[in-house]
Amino acid sequence: MSAAWLTAEVAESALQATAQRLWFGWLRFLRNPLAVAGLAVVAALLLVAIFAPWLATQDPYAQDLAQRLQAPGAHHWFGTDQVGRDLYSRIVYGSRPTLAIVSLVVLIVGPIGLVVGAVAGYAGGKVDAVLMRITDIFLAFPGLVLALAFVAALGPGLVNAVIAISLTHWPGFARLARAETLIVRSSDYIAASRIQGASALRILFRHVVPMCLPTLIVRMTLSMAGVILTAAGLGFLGLGAQPPSPEWGAMLASGRRFLIDYWWMSTFPGLAIMVVSLAFNLLGDGLRDVLDPRSE
């Protein structure tokens, strides 16, 4: 995969054509410094999660009551919490449940929303009506309230929090996919495929879905910020990841009581949530500029 192969005038295989397209898309992405910053932070999050054992200075679960409520210093970079656990190490390990929630939600919500929306948009008629009414039911409830209801019913915990958040997020994707499908449906290239005898299924997956993907990907990255905040909200209420798991939202909650005199306990988890949310937002904006087929 040399530079010449990527920038060749004439592509000689399907692989080369796709690789070239991705390469030029990547170059366009690099021209947006904020988006690159967002990507860097997200990449950093991933690395921190993977290399947590090596990046943390101490055991995040080790309690040391003699060291409780220490201010940030040489030994504890972010200070300690009310039972003497090192805050820095907990933040580092906290990247794992955060990343887990975000990836799981997106992996569930993306495909389901895409399929429901695309099928509804393409089929039209009764199928569309039924699917959209189902979507409307879910949309009628405020996100956090619905998530709370599910978690209350299913019981607190990380997995249940993921399911709850997914159930509140998928309708937005379905609507988006349906809107894109409606635009695409009346295109001449779809008509051409129909004239050639392509089945509806083939048209849906080879023609319609690729046109929906860019908007959906962007929406997914932008949603991740919201997902993190919802998860933090659940954690804050004690309904997400359970103690002693170092989930950032839960950490934010437990630091509440000590906010005035021991500010570091809530501030650092709060900053982490803010930075990661912002990064996903910037990444999403940058992706939108690159993936928008209209800019081609």
Place this chain on the structure above:
Amino acid sequence: MSAAPAVLSVDGLRVAFDTPHGVVEAVRGVRFDVGRERVGIVGESGSGKSMTGRAILRLAPRTARVEAKRLQFAGEDLAAASDRRMRAIRGRRISMILQDPRVALNPVMRVGEQVAEAYATVRKASRAEARERALDMLAQVRIRDPRRVYDLHPHQVSGGMGQRIMIAMMLVPEPELLIADEPTSALDVTVRMQVLAILDDLVNRRGLALVFISHDLNLVATFCDRVLVMYAGRIVEECRAAELARASHPYTRGLLESLPRLDAPRERLAVLQRDPAWLA
């Protein structure tokens, strides 16, 4: 060409864009004069004809770099004019008609009000006076029931009527120069004739200078007095419309020979052979 001073005088007009692939020159040194006559600028996509029209009115995209050795309108230097001065000139002394009236008209405003607004903005008239002038203008573009049409919205009028409304809107301030960019391309052939007849009448009656930009060589040759053919940002041919059949530049000849003609059947259409020398 009349001995009277030209209404519009352009020399050395250049429009360039900076793209990631280098500098792209849309217009490369264009020179022409327009008196009280109809000048047609013909070209295909990418020839720079539309950009020329826009550059005269300083309506080129902000990323464009426009420069000209001379850009004079009725003795005034347009190139040196301030943005404020250009805004005063645009719409009042120089008007521009665009291709698709549906895109150029405000979809939520009644068409009559848009014409009235065009008048009121430049002549500082009262609402009643503007309305009267608008109705009068709609009648001049041969709209039979101006009062009824005044209250319609753009989506309620047909393409031909929309174009007539746009002409009304652009001519109500009584400009001296009219730039029309593909004004009839989106219209059916029979409607086109009607709209052109109206334009013909108005231009004659008011002694307007008209710059007619189009890709339709035949149309320009039959409607205008003089024809300028553009290719790759340059004017390659300049002649009287009546003499177009005797054009000398190979590009023009190539175009003429590749067009199918109702009155001249051909076994096979000639294919234009582009000569890289034309880009020089």
Place this chain on the structure above:
Amino acid sequence: MNALLAIEHLSVDFGERRGTVRAVDDVSLAVGPGESYGLVGESGCGKSTVLRAICGLNRDWQGAIRLAGDALGPRRSPAMHRRIQMVFQDPYGSLHPRHTVDSILREPIAVHGLGDTNGRIRGVLDQVGLGPAFRFRFPHQLSGGQRQRVAIARALLLEPQLLLLDEPTSALDVSIQSEVLNLLADLRRERNLTYLFVSHDLAVIAHMCDRVGVMRAGRLIEETTAARLREGRADQAYTRRFVEASGGYDRALARAFADLEEAQA
């Protein structure tokens, strides 16, 4: 003459109940095998709707459509898809923006299980005058004329008998139009294709077609030949006006048109 395509009393309605618009009103015509039949008219006359009904894109039509004697229903069988194909007006919209030319041309072959994919693709690209360098390009890397050639190639892959052409050169530059028209004329001769050619441009129609049908407001008001059109002879006043208006601007003519418009309600 044994018609390849026979349309009898075709009517197409859009909208429901009170808002119904009759886009095509009792149109009947026949196209012989190897013939090129032109349908000309202004926008909204229904000529494109006729094409859409024939190829199966529009299913709500009444009347009869027969291909070589076989009656067509609202839906098309795979076999019928192989016999009728269409080329669209907008070269920018008829190719999927995210598929390479290769991928676009693969589809009909895959859908009908024809085999010899590489051979067929190379062959058809050659036929439309595009070399192998174009095979892995995306539509946005092609010019308008090149895209239209790919669209024609795609239509030819299934080796149809009848090719429906919906204003195939209207969106192209004049200098490209002649190439594409020449290509279409050559292909018809080489493959003994039958064309139903729709356009609003009378000069193009007269060049490409033998017989011509003039449509107005959904009705087929006159059937004539290219030769008669060239001579300016026509039965209907509308057709005569159409021919005259196609000759470019004429002040006296325009006056006549204006008076005509005043006379209409």
